[in-house]
Amino acid sequence: MHIPDGFIPISQCIVYYVIVIFVGYFAVNWAKNNLDEKQIPLLSVLGAGVFAIMSMNIPIPWGTSGHMIGSPIVSILLGSPFAGFLVMTVVLIIQALAFGDGGVTVLGANIFNMGIIASFLGFYIFKALKPLIHAIPSVFIGSFLAIFITSIACALELFIAGTFPLTAGLVFMGLYHFVIGIVGEGIISAIVYMAINNLRPDLISKKSLDLKRED
Amino acid sequence: MKTSVNTLEREARKKSAIHNLDSRIKLIMTLIIIVYGVYTTNLLNLLLIEIYIIFLVFLSKISLKYYLKRIVYILPFGGFIAIFQPFIRPGDILYTLPFGLSLSYQGVQFGILLLSRLTVSISMIVLFSSSTPMNSIINAMRRLGFPKVLSMILSLTVRYLFVFFDELDNIRNAQKSRCFNIWNHKISYMWILRQLGYTIMMIFLNSFEKGEKIYFSMLSRGYNGESNQYIEEPSMKHINYFVLILTIAIIIFIELK
Incomplete structure (x- = not known):
């Protein structure tokens, strides 16, 4: 889902940058007010962890593979979508500048997709569903929908940029990420949440903790 | 991936004219060249920029095999979409293939443009990242005013x-x-x-x-939530400004030629 350079015209790139800077302002404020100094090293190490996770291939039934994005589960574990946003911003900046994965001019668009849409959707869907159903299925649905809708947004952006036709983009991106969303993001995030919930529940933010846990 | 992470740093710590440039100047140069590469729609301009980048690559003494390998590794992600442009873009039909596929003139044009833009930006970013250690990249960003x-x-x-x-x-x-x-x-x-x-x-x-x-x-080393870092890199030398001005001059020349 990393859009490369040249796929979005400069004028539209600026729009995404403006949105990202706007959200970034709130995220930095949030970090100042809600994060004690202890959590800043945590965010950075999580960034390194998410980086490693992104390089892990997860098999998909048709012989291809995909990888996890990780911002929904980070937001859920830390209890705020801004955490996912910050971690993702850091990861995407390093990927763009040091690895050439995703472009520099489109960095704004990439952060908008994977940092903003995915984190906020993942977290708020989880939060809305948690009281209704058990926490683990809501992690699954939240992460899955986050990735699926992000891919749709990505297809829309490429359409607005005039790079890819709408229907073909929606079909390709949608189908591929529908499967990745279920397998790579949804199931894996649910397993991660379940395992951390069992082993170290103290690490999960109180807002996201599964209270019905059997001890 | 892991080997690529380590070779990345190995290449980035070599010594050459490009490696010795200040990382801030390199970062600004990279951004200028990529923004221009995305902005221009003229294929000749893109070719000239690419020649300039290749010249810089030779100056930087990066192993060519490694350099090309990295480009080839990154290119497919976007190259795939660029190659399919002739089939998906409506326009004057050049050639009709079975299964209702057709090649369009506008599509071929746009595909080539996308691919050249992609090549320019990727070759620049690979040059930048293989001649600058990751730490210096971040230091450069910090010194250019990125939020603390x-x-x-x-x-x-x-x-x-x-x-x-x-x-x-x-x-x-x-x-x-x-x-x-x-x-x-x-x-x-x-x-x-x-x-x-x-x-x-x-x-x-x-x-x-x-x-x-x-x-x-x-x-235990006195951290209090503020980050003040000692940066070991030397201060800016004149050659740095010269290279930056040269790059800008070349781009203006290419645009106005």
């Missing part, structure tokens, strides 16, 4: 990146020694997913635990 909190998170992330790739490698080796293979069709798919989930969970747990440890070790 974010640049601190960035510099710590870069530091721990390598640790995590090692850790991931350890987990993978341990799994490999038990004959674990994600493509094995004889074991249940859900089981494979669960193992991968546990691997990822281990990385998360490690992150949490390391984060705590790092915090304490920083605290």
Whole structure:
């Protein structure tokens, strides 16, 4: 889902940058007010962890593979979508500048997709569903929908940029990420949440903790 | 991936005219060239820029094999979309293929433009990242006015990146020694997913635990939430400004020619 350079015209790139800077302002404020100094090293190490996770291939039934994005589960574990946003911003900046994965001019668009849409959707869907159903299925649905809708947004952006036709983009991106969303993001995030919930529940933010846990 | 992470730093720590440039200047140059590459629609301009980049690559003494390998590794992601442009873009039909596919003139034009833009931006970013250590990239960003909190998170992330790739490698080796293979069709798919989930969970747990440890070790060295860093890089020399002005001049010349 990393859009490369040249796929979005400069004028539209600026729009995404403006949105990202706007959200970034709130995220930095949030970090100042809600994060004690202890959590800043945590965010950075999580960034390194998410980086490693992104390089892990997860098999998909048709012989291809995909990888996890990780911002929904980070937001859920830390209890705020801004955490996912910050971690993702850091990861995407390093990927763009040091690895050439995703472009520099489109960095704004990439952060908008994977940092903003995915984190906020993942977290708020989880939060809305948690009281209704058990926490683990809501992690699954939240992460899955986050990735699926992000891919749709990505297809829309490429359409607005005039790079890819709408229907073909929606079909390709949608189908591929529908499967990745279920397998790579949804199931894996649910397993991660379940395992951390069992082993170290103290690490999960109180807002996201599964209270019905059997001890 | 892990080997690429390590070779990346090995190449970036060589010595050459390009390596010795100030990382801020290199960052600004990279941004200017990429923005111009995305902005221009003239193929000749893109070709001239590419020639300038290749000239810089020769100056930088980066191993060519390594350089090309990295470009070839990155290109497919966007190249795929560029190559399909002739088939999906409406326009004057050049050639009709079976199954209702047709090549359009506008599509071919646009595809070539996309591919050349992609080549210019990727070759520049690969040159930049193989001639600048990651730490200097972050320092350059910090010194150019990137928000303090974010640049601190960035510099710590870069530091721990390598640790995590090692850790991931350890987990993978341990799994490999038990004959674990994600493509094995004889074991249940859900089981494979669960193992991968546990691997990822281990990385998360490690992150949490390391984060705590790092915090304490920083605290014991006087960390108070503010980050003031000593930067070892020397101050700007005149040659740096010269290279920057040269680059801008070349771009203006290409645009106006």
